[in-house]
Amino acid sequence: MLALADVIPGLRQHLLGLRPPYIHKSAFLAELWEETFNCKLNGSVNSHYHGTGNYLDREPCKGTENLNDVYSAYSDVTQLRVSYNVYKAVYLVAHALEDMSNCKVGMGPFLNDTCADPKNFKPWQVRLIAPLGEKVIFDQNGDPIAYYDLVNWQRKPDGSLNLVKVGFYDASSPAGQSLIINDSVIQWPVGKQWLNFASQALRSVCSDSCPPGSRIARRKGEPLCCFDCVPCAEGEVSNNTDSLECSRCSEDTWPNKARDLCIPKVTEYLSYHELTGILLCGVSVLGACISLSILGMFLTYKDTPLVRANNMELSFLLLMFLAVCFLVGLLFIGEPSDWFCYIRYPAFGISFALCISCLLAKTAVVLMAFRSTLPGSRNTFHNPPHANNNTNYHMATIIIECVTGSEVGFWCVLGYIGILACMCFLMAFLARKLPDNFNEAKFITFSMLIFFAVWITFIPVYVSTAGKYTVAVHIFAILASANGLLFCIFAPKCYIIIFKPEKNNKKTLMQR
Secondary structure, eight states: OOOOGGGSTTHHHHHHTOOHHHHTTSHHHHHHHHHHHTOBOTTOOOOOOOSSSOGGGSOBOOSOOOGGGSOOTTTOGGGOHHHHHHHHHHHHHHHHHHHHHHOOTTSOSSGGGOOOBTTBOOGGGOOSBOGGGOOBOBOTTSOBOOEEEEEEEEEOTTSOEEEEEEEEEETTSOTTOSEEEOGGGOEEEETTEEEETTTOOOOOOSSOOOOTTEEEEEOTTSOTTOEEEEEOOTTEEOOSTTOSSOEEOOTTEEEOTTSSSEEEOEEEOOOTTSHHHHHHHHHHHHHHHHHHHHHHHHHHTTTSHHHHTTTHHHHHHHHHHHHHHHHHGGGGSSOOOHHHHHHHHHHHHHHHHHHHHHHHHHHHHHHHHHHOOOOOOOOOOOOOOEEEEEEEEETTEEEEEEEOSOHHHHHHHHHHHHHHHHHHHHHHHHGGGSOTTTOOHHHHHHHHHHHHHHHHHHHHHHHHOOTHHHHHHHHHHHHHHHHHHHHHHHHHHHHHHHHOGGGOSHHHHHOO
16 A cells, blocks of 8 residues: 555654654664764664674764654654554544444444444454544455555756656546546656656557557567557558558458558449440441431332342341441440340340351352352350449459350350451452443452451450450441441442442443
8 A cells, every 4th residue: 555654643743753862772763863963872782783893983873863854764654554554543442442332232332233343353353443543445355445545756957856646546436537647747857857747648558559440560689568550551440549460351342542441442334324335336236227327228229230130138137237336336325234135145146147148149249140159158156244333443443244144155156257248358359350230249359358457456455455345346336337338239239229329220230
């Protein structure tokens, strides 16, 4: 128990009022007196000698010495905590025995108003005794309840140090009131100054606390309180102060800038609401409208020699499939879903396969008229595509995309279209020397060159891009190749039908 001893009444006055007639009878007091005043008491019982020189050469004590004139630990009663505890214990027992002796039967503090026997009592029967105005309480085991004085070393104006009581701890007080500290009287030494605790408190830590968004990194060879604050790595967060480690966010979340919270990743796909999507959508619809307009024109002039001489039925099918090719581009815009992906890649493969097949058939018919050659074709296949949330493209972004299902199947479709295009180009090249006004070989050859240029460029660009831009590249290749086929093959015919109707006759077409 840390307590100040100056509460014992009369103790300091008693110690300072001792004189030689009472001191020389006590070895301890005689030693204190002789060493403090460097003199020798007559008849001293002191057997300890601490000074320099010969003890016998000391002058006899005069009897006028006064302990008030010197400073010694003997006169400082503020540090006699053990003495105070002994003093208090003796008084506690004395008061307890006195209370027990004065207790009257039927008015006692125990069960049924009984009294304790002063000659045979239990420790728990000694309680609520108040010597010197101080309340002391014992627990059921007879041990005193903890009580501590909080003291602060403070320097006096004369340079001496003094212990000042700044608070106390009383375990018997109600919860929340057991520790009382008076901050206003606490002082701390800072350099040569003593600062008030309320104005500036001293720090007793090596490193500041690590805020949320960072973790503790211990310094090798230094105390545990010495550490560095390391920011959480990419994809990790910590939402507590002084975190020992950071936790990783889930696949669909990403840390905020402070890295103390996981937030949902931003989804990205080619949307109808952004400029690229709007432009591609407009071109797709425009191309489909042009294809259908030409189809309507050909239906209107289906009995003319120009339309009939160029495989009218295949031209109708080609125009319809070209319109579908343009509209297939719309399937690549918007947020992918499973059913959307089921339609997208099969529609893309089938529509272009049908277009190239029509061109192959048209070219084969022209070549068959002179070479009697008609090549065959094979069907393509696909594994079921599906929508997928790609979390590997960018750490803070989720790419919603259509997965082709089978990469082999997708590239087989492209390969099949390429084979059809190569066969179409080969046959158109072989038919280039036939009468110019009778066949479309040169237009088909030129359209195939454009088709090859677009799709040969598409492959490396498609492989090197990611996210919604891959979709945009795919749509661009579809639209570019479809426009090449549309305008190279049908633009000359539309020009003759609209601007040169006089050439739309069998005689002109049969001329070399």
